[in-house]
Amino acid sequence: MKVIMYHYVRQDEPSLPHFRHLHIDDFRLQLDYLERAFGFIPKDKFLASITDKTAPPKGVVLTFDDGLKDHARFVLPELQKRNLFGIFYIPTGMYQSGKLLGPHRIHMLLGKYGGEEIFGALKNIVSDDMLPFSSREEFKTLTYRRHQDDDTTKLVKRTLNYFIDEHYREPVLDKLMGQFFPHESEFARDYYLSPEDLKKLSAEGMMVGSHGAHHAVMSKLPRAEQEEEITSSFDLLEETIGGLSPRTYCHPYGDPLSFDGDTLDILKEANCLFSFAVEARDVEKADLIGRPQALPRYDCNLFPHGQVRSLAPLS
Numbered sequence: 001m002k003v004i005m006y007h008y009v010r011q012d013e014p015s016l017p018h019f020r021h022l023h024i025d026d027f028r029l030q031l032d033y034l035e036r037a038f039g040f041i042p043k044d045k046f047l048a049s050i051t052d053k054t055a056p057p058k059g060v061v062l063t064f065d066d067g068l069k070d071h072a073r074f075v076l077p078e079l080q081k082r083n084l085f086g087i088f089y090i091p092t093g094m095y096q097s098g099k100l101l102g103p104h105r106i107h108m109l110l111g112k113y114g115g116e117e118i119f120g121a122l123k124n125i126v127s128d129d130m131l132p133f134s135s136r137e138e139f140k141t142l143t144y145r146r147h148q149d150d151d152t153t154k155l156v157k158r159t160l161n162y163f164i165d166e167h168y169r170e171p172v173l174d175k176l177m178g179q180f181f182p183h184e185s186e187f188a189r190d191y192y193l194s195p196e197d198l199k200k201l202s203a204e205g206m207m208v209g210s211h212g213a214h215h216a217v218m219s220k221l222p223r224a225e226q227e228e229e230i231t232s233s234f235d236l237l238e239e240t241i242g243g244l245s246p247r248t249y250c251h252p253y254g255d256p257l258s259f260d261g262d263t264l265d266i267l268k269e270a271n272c273l274f275s276f277a278v279e280a281r282d283v284e285k286a287d288l289i290g291r292p293q294a295l296p297r298y299d300c301n302l303f304p305h306g307q308v309r310s311l312a313p314l315s
């Protein structure tokens with residue numbers, strides 16, 4: 001069983017020349033390819049295999065992260081046309097804050113202004129004492145390895161996601177957004193699926209799961225804060241949709257470095273049936289038995305037509 005992960009699926013936006021996204025035309029071509037090459041697994045067969053821990057059926061399962069409005073605009077209609085189901089993983093923090101979540105603020109900053117300009121501004125805001133995790137060798141060398149980003153862009157992402165003390169992240173991003181996007185609140189709401197969209201996804205046979213509250217690197221947080229991230233987001237989704245059956249979760253960032261043993265324990269205790277990480281291999285029966293809270297999942301860019309585009313050339 002191949003589980004594939006998607007994020008932005010949209011059309012080009014001239015005001016965001018550096019914004020990396022999977023173009024809707026490429027998404028359609030990739031679905032055509034996946035159908036021909038592997039076929040898709042129906043929801044009942046997928047859930048039966050997970051629940052019974054039997055050998056996973058052959059074929060593809062599609063997942064969509066981050067609760068993006070793209071998923072109501074472009075993805076849902078395409079899945080419905082093809083009679084496919086998808087799993088949508090929603091971070092819930094933005095429903096309370098009215099601001100974009102950290103990684104999406106970074107995408108907007110980089111998408112409009114590019115790595116060099118944002119790095120220049122970032123240098124004026126952060127000091128070394130705010131970056132206690134910058135000496136963690138694995139964060140330096142093992143994150144964003146397969147991303148098609150230039151080195152400066154990767155450094156901006158590593159600094160703001162991995163190196164920074166989680167408690168400084170929001171204030172630093174507040175400053176950057178104040179400088180570059182003073183009208184954030186005007187477009188923040190339309191960036192994400194609305195509560196009505198979530199209900200619709202569920203009513204149309206899609207699965208909805210938790211992606212934590214604030215898209216935090218959980219391995220940087222103490223256990224109690226991880227627990228709050230996970231349980232508050234399940235609670236909010238259940239309240240919005242009227243129950244999740246079953247509970248499923250996907251690790252923010254998804255890299256095995258982004259979560260730890262506490263995260264997996266909390267998920268099990270929260271009666272989460274299964275969770276996805278990011279690891280480029282098929283889900284096997286041994287995974288369902290031994291590590292159901294960190295199942296492997298492929299990035300869509302590992303398959304034909306799955307490369308992100310931007311209007312400005314990728315440097």
Ligand SMILES: [Zn+2]
Pocket residue numbers: 065066211215251252253
């Ligand atoms: Zn995510």
